[in-house]
Amino acid sequence: MSPEDRLYTKEHEWLKLDGDIGTVGITDHAQDALGDVVYVELPKVGDRLTAGQTFGTVESVKAVSELFTPASGEVVEINAGLSDATETINKDPYGAGWMIRVRLSNKGETSKLMSAAQYEDYTKDS
């Protein structure tokens, strides 16, 4: 079940808001579809991201998958430990497997994202 305390993209990222800071990761559905994650490429603190554009890459043994920005803003923190412990993305995608924190520049954009229930519905048939 997808946690209800966050929002979801069609590309299977999640966004958890705390004031104007949003934490971003990939969903359980995404990590399961990818398989064992072996590589992750994240932006740098200070990078400015635009909603809908890519902010990084995650790779499993067999697949390369781009990461899409749920909401525009400046990167204020990255989960630097992930690159040496990529399995965390598989084991705890909603917790320790978080990827970046962004200071949102336009919170209104988040209205385009899906709720947990909508995301469940979206992934039901895939």
Add this chain to the structure above:
Amino acid sequence: MSNSKRTPLYEVHKRLGARLIPFGGWDMPVEYSGIANEHRAVRTAAGLFDVSHMGEFEIRGPQALNLIQTVTTNNAALLADGQAQYSAMAYPSGTVVDDLLVYRRGPEDYLLVVNAANIEKDFDWIQSHNRFNATLKNISDEVTLLAVQGPNSARILQSLTGIRLSDIDYYHFAKGKVLDADAIVSRTGYTGEDGFEIYFSPKHAEAIWNSIVKEGQPHGLVPAGLGARNTLRLEAKMLLYGNDMDETTTLLEAGLGWIVKPEKGDFIGRDSLVSQKQQGVNRKLVGFEMLGREIARDHYPVFVDGREAGHVTSGSPSITLNKNIGLAYVPAENAAMGTRFQVSVRNRLCDAEVVKTPFYKRTENS
């Protein structure tokens, strides 16, 4: 829905929770418990693969050998009954129609095993050169092919067959029963481990698959998919047709000169391959390691001195070696071990170094 063909074990794979993907015109299991897990199981214990998508042709008749000698590049005349050989078919230019296994079942009775995606092309190619009145038959739909691979393979499979597996040497085979099925059991594979490939009628597919899984589980066997098959074969530097060689690359460029035998007499591609051998090739398939953490993938461009000079044909993390490895065509002058070049990963040039292959070689224990 796809129009892909299904092996007799399609429903079994689905029940096991396999992820199925289209491959060479077939819906095939790519993974069950995870590529890394399956890969390690094959290196340390055993894995069971359904590779029924592969094609099988029978070639029979007094001149069967002459037909095989004409269309293949290796010397099939050296085969004894019960022996198998890795070989290839070349175009007149020396590029590759397909790579294949040739099994000699008798002096006038051969079995060819070809790649799934090439079945029709290969059959037509062989038939078009059949001036020897040999009987050529495509029996691909009548054959189920399972591969049991890994150090525990013999122990697991022995409990299901009266064939004495310890008597079968590498690249040899025996005919006999596996459970109730008439089967060919050959000591071959595509993983770099000891193991067996079993050919039999599809009506026995479920029974044999299930028995191997049941007998194998206490010995660490897991069902394994095409994902692990690919990472395993790459570590062992076994080439994949369509990636590492095809109709645009010659056997010598691909490093398959060891299965080109001009001394056997005439065959298709001989003249080109002989002259290419004398003159040398312009590019070579090399094995490389990435020096940073980036992963090279199939088709990524290769750069030498800042210029695009080739491409990666197979690239992947190596699960056994914990490195990122690959095969790539590079200019012959850049093919020596230790030579550095760059792979373009998402438009960033990342350092790679030519290394000795195979990347992984098992320690002999049998």
